[in-house]
Amino acid sequence: MSTSTISVSFLESQLPPEWKGSDLRGQINQINQSRNKKIIVLDDDPTGVQTVHDIDVLTQWDKELLREAFNNPEKVFYILTNTRAYQAAEAERINREIAQNVQAVASETGIGFVFVSRGDSTLRGYYPLETDTLTDEIRRMTGLEYDGHLIIPAFFEAGRMTYHGTHYLKEGDALLPVHETEFARDKVFGYAHSDLTQWVAEKTDGRIKPEDCVVITLEQVRRGPDAVEEMLLQVKGNVPVIVDCLSYADLDVLSFALLQAENKGKKFIFRTAASFVKSYGGIADQDILPKEKLVAKGQESHGGLVVVGSHVQKTTRQLEQLLAGTNIISLEMDVNKILNPAEKAEESKRLINQVNEHIARGQNVVVFSSRKLVAVQTSDGNLNISQTVSESLVKIVSSLDIVPKFIIAKGGITSSDVATKGLGIRKARVIGQAAAGIPVWLTGEEAKFSGIPYIVFPGNVGSDTTLLETVLKIEG
Incomplete structure (x- = not known):
């Protein structure tokens, strides 16, 4: 201590x-x-x-x-x-x-x-x-x-x-x-x-x-x-x-x-x-949202999607627990390939095809950036790396052919880009929390998938098992 x-x-x-x-x-x-x-x-x-x-x-x-x-x-x-x-x-x-x-x-x-x-x-x-x-x-x-x-x-x-x-x-x-x-x-x-x-x-x-x-x-x-x-x-x-x-x-x-x-x-x-x-704001307390509010109505037979971009240690530990505690399909995005112009397109295509395939089969998928942090000396350079990785994760969401039964995005930059660029949200309704500190948006009419719950999962919130518990709750 x-x-x-x-x-x-x-x-x-x-x-x-x-x-x-x-x-x-x-x-x-x-x-x-x-x-x-x-x-x-x-x-x-x-x-x-x-x-x-x-x-x-x-x-x-x-x-x-x-x-x-x-x-x-x-x-x-x-x-x-x-x-x-x-x-x-x-x-x-x-x-x-x-x-x-x-x-x-x-x-x-x-x-x-x-x-x-x-x-x-x-x-x-x-x-x-x-x-x-x-x-x-x-x-x-x-x-x-x-x-x-x-x-x-x-x-x-x-x-x-x-x-x-x-x-x-x-x-x-x-x-x-x-x-x-x-x-x-x-x-x-x-x-x-x-x-x-x-x-x-x-x-x-x-x-x-x-x-x-x-x-x-x-x-x-x-x-x-x-x-x-x-x-x-x-x-x-x-x-x-x-x-x-x-x-x-x-x-x-x-x-x-x-x-x-x-x-x-x-x-x-x-x-x-x-x-x-x-x-x-004088906003009253509200109970944590039940499972029914976290699943897209009419899409229950499809798989769900978890997108992980955050690199804080807590996120990595939460990801490890999710992979160990469920049979979720695990797809790792190779950050070095995404940062290499010669390999970027092929790496994106591989992930997009696999995500669509698994969600259509009713299998849950987690896509995550490789956990070894790629960093440079300058803060601007590190922001550029974060943005490039986030753009590639977003491209997976914007290329979905099928409505997932749930979408969880992990990390601040990732969840923002998924919302605005991946799902095309202009205005959403905050309906409550999936767990303490984990907000749920209902997408607007203009979104790629309208009226579905979108779970915004901060990189630094929850215990090591909160991501796993959220997915298990959705699965009942």
């Missing part, structure tokens, strides 16, 4: 109890319903809807689609930007274009909005670039200055929480600082600090110093919404606000306080993981 690891049970014995308000989530929902304002979540990969249900996710952001979303009764909707898969300049361009289109539709409809920039719960992604871009663009168009940007990477469903300003990953009874995990060694978005004030200084290249950040401690959160609101009302100058939270009860205190502060004129923008959206 690391010297900086904390025992969860010891921590809980030392803490003040959670603040017990009367149905804060319900009150948050009521406040949202009464506000003439949309909560727009810009999701840097498709896994961010992993805590919500009965909400739309748009994969494009033209004004026509945005108008529909603004005119729908729901107060929350997602836009899949997939920026984590792109170079920084493209991520900036996408955020700028979305801000412009959203502001235009908001002006036209007379409906306000707040932006939540949803990033990874293990701190990978384009911070501060995305919040800076949105802030700059909104200021340029409207003159609005934000009082603060809140940094809330908590994602309880996967054991990610923040205490004393430090972000942790829960493993068993231990809380491990995230800079000691494999995620901190990411080839594109790596980092050296779990203390979020230090992480902000690191990511802003010293432009923001640790002492510039406001930290709302767990002790303050557990004194209730009034104590948190009092702190939020003091915040100005778009400073980073880091919030301790170990549970949804803590987040609900924060969300209620935020809405009160916003009603008094405070303006905030958010960089958060998935749990915050559920709380701030």
Whole structure:
């Protein structure tokens, strides 16, 4: 165990109890319903809807689609930007274009909005670039200055929480600082600090110093919404606000306080993981979806398809369990061949033919990129490799002749590309979760296969057996 690891049970014995308000989530929902304002979540990969249900996710952001979303009764909707898969300049361009289109539709409809920039719960992604871009663009168009940007990477469903300003990953009874995990060694978005004030200084290249950040401690959160609101009302100058939270009860205190502060004129923008959206949106809990919701109606005689692109160790262990625990047909994509122009076409053709053949016979298939990570020295080069591999996996989906009885895509870039390029989804409905933190979309009418469940399985979520358990659940 690391010297900086904390025992969860010891921590809980030392803490003040959670603040017990009367149905804060319900009150948050009521406040949202009464506000003439949309909560727009810009999701840097498709896994961010992993805590919500009965909400739309748009994969494009033209004004026509945005108008529909603004005119729908729901107060929350997602836009899949997939920026984590792109170079920084493209991520900036996408955020700028979305801000412009959203502001235009908001002006036209007379409906306000707040932006939540949803990033990874293990701190990978384009911070501060995305919040800076949105802030700059909104200021340029409207003159609005934000009082603060809140940094809330908590994602309880996967054991990610923040205490004393430090972000942790829960493993068993231990809380491990995230800079000691494999995620901190990411080839594109790596980092050296779990203390979020230090992480902000690191990511802003010293432009923001640790002492510039406001930290709302767990002790303050557990004194209730009034104590948190009092702190939020003091915040100005778009400073980073880091919030301790170990549970949804803590987040609900924060969300209620935020809405009160916003009603008094405070303006905030958010960089958060998935749990915050559920709380701030006032979205009620829902049970995990039953088997019937995970299978495409009328396609039960066909095989299902699992597509695995993610290379984190957890995904590899989950894949091993799936292969050992079922008779699923295993098809490995040779990444070296995919990266070699002379061999790429032949390797793709082989996989496409075999996948179609097995699904038609009613056999489940898993296609996965070879597990030995091919990497180069530069982060841009590694992004290019990821994109090339993802494109080849997507081509398999777009070349399907037969509707699979289920589709699971594993990993952020992979699941986004499968959704937009493989299945041609423009707008989908998030119907819930297949397991904790694993969202299920219902594809729209425009998709290659319309009205079928699409399971978006994050690379870094679940135990070693969760992928296996999901497939076994579908098979009954």
